[in-house]
Amino acid sequence: MIIDSEKASELLIKGKIVAIPTETVYGLAASFSDLLAIDSIFVTKGRPSDNPLIVHISDISQLSFITDEINETQLKLMNAFWPGPLTLLFKKKAELLDRITAGLDTVAVRMPSHPIALEIIQKTGPIVAPSANKSGKPSTTRVEHILHDYGGLLPVVDGGSCEIGIESTVLDCIAEKATILRPGKITADDIQTVLPHLIIESSSNHDSIKPKSPGMKYTHYSPNATVRWMTPDELDGVYSDTVRYLHVHGKFNSKNHKGYHSNFTQFTKDLFDQFRFADMEHETEIAIEPFHCDENPIASALLNRIRKAMKAEVKLNHDEICS
Numbered sequence: 518m519i520i521d522s523e524k525a526s527e528l529l530i531k532g533k534i535v536a537i538p539t540e541t542v543y544g545l546a547a548s549f550s551d552l553l554a555i556d557s558i559f560v561t562k563g564r565p566s567d568n569p570l571i572v573h574i575s576d577i578s579q580l581s582f583i584t585d586e587i588n589e590t591q592l593k594l595m596n597a598f599w600p601g602p603l604t605l606l607f608k609k610k611a612e613l614l615d616r617i618t619a620g621l622d623t624v625a626v627r628m629p630s631h632p633i634a635l636e637i638i639q640k641t642g643p644i645v646a647p648s649a650n651k652s653g654k655p656s657t658t659r660v661e662h663i664l665h666d667y668g669g670l671l672p673v674v675d676g677g678s679c680e681i682g683i684e685s686t687v688l689d690c691i692a693e694k695a696t697i698l699r700p701g702k703i704t705a706d707d708i709q710t711v712l713p714h715l716i717i718e719s720s721s722n723h724d725s726i727k728p729k730s731p732g733m734k735y736t737h738y739s740p741n742a743t744v745r746w747m748t749p750d751e752l753d754g755v756y757s758d759t760v761r762y763l764h765v766h767g768k769f770n771s772k773n774h775k776g777y778h779s780n781f782t783q784f785t786k787d788l789f790d791q792f793r794f795a796d797m798e799h800e801t802e803i804a805i806e807p808f809h810c811d812e813n814p815i816a817s818a819l820l821n822r823i824r825k826a827m828k829a830e831v832k833l834n835h836d837e838i839c840s
């Protein structure tokens with residue numbers, strides 16, 4: 518059911534859940550103070566209850582409901598990157614519902630830059646919003662994706678297709694050393710332009726590291742089709758119309774394969790849409806041309822999402838291609 522932002526605010530205040538657009542992906546929103554509505558998010562998405570939610574705010578003053586401790590690093594990053602696709606961890610205020618943080622003593626917070634999201638939060642106060650996809654499905658970047666996952670019953674505000682297309686960067690900078698728990702559009706280099714001396718570790722492209730972010734242990738974003746790396750030469754030997762080829766380099770042009778080609782920014786924006794489209798077309802494989810993380814600032818986050826969509830046995834040769 519498509520609704521406008523006014524109606525969305527009304528429903529959220531009444532304790533309902535609503536899908537809303539953000540600049541990254543669509544979120545499934547509930548008021549941060551409504552336990553029943555938050556429960557309903559977990560049930561509706563089919564989300565494991567040990568995977569905490571991100572609180573979304575529209576004004577820094579709303580942080581006072583969420584945390585009592587803001588350090589210099591957090592302050593500088595909020596000033597530099599909010600509103601925008603950077604989620605920061607804070608020490609949780611005792612009053613904040615444990616259901617949001619899955620019992621952790623930290624809470625993830627971001628201020629989205631999408632005007633519709635900001636307008637809604639200004640009226641409702643802070644909301645929690647995980648990505649709106651059903652658990653295990655690729656994130657939703659268009660209203661059609663939400664209608665596909667939930668049918669027409671879930672109220673959703675149409676904000677068009679999401680500008681960035683992958684979820685926010687999640688950064689833990691509570692302690693002196695910062696850790697990127699989930700890579701996104703805001704990179705370590707971006708962060709270091711504001712805080713040149715901050716030591717930043719990345720924990721997300723290495724499966725062996727114990728997950729610090731509960732969400733990292735779940736395989737998200739898996740389409741039904743098998744996602745694998747494939748060079749243009751390898752693809753040349755494959756004769757199948759059930760393979761979709763995604764590539765950024767533009768060196769390959771085959772009449773035998775359905776394909777998608779764009780630059781890194783657009784590729785990232787369209788990634789989940791391509792995954793979902795392949796499933797709709799009953800394609801069996803999504804072959805992706807290897808690329809290197811250094812090729813573009815977004816490449817590392819894009820790689821992270823592609824890896825998450827790969828089955829374990831397909832992932833194996835990945836590190837040889839791009840580490």
Ligand code: TXA
Pocket residue numbers: 539541542543544545568569570571602604606618621623624625629646647648649683684685687698699729730731732733
């Ligand atoms: O771009 C985004 O962040 C989107 C839009 C809707 O804002 N939201 C989103 O939420 O991606 P979700 O729930 O799909 O992903 C949140 C991630 C999960 O991996 C979760 O484990 C992690 O953030 N997270 C949340 N709270 C955390 C905490 N206190 N400590 C560590 N990780 C946390």
Ligand code: MG
Pocket residue numbers: 647648656737
């Ligand atoms: Mg998600």
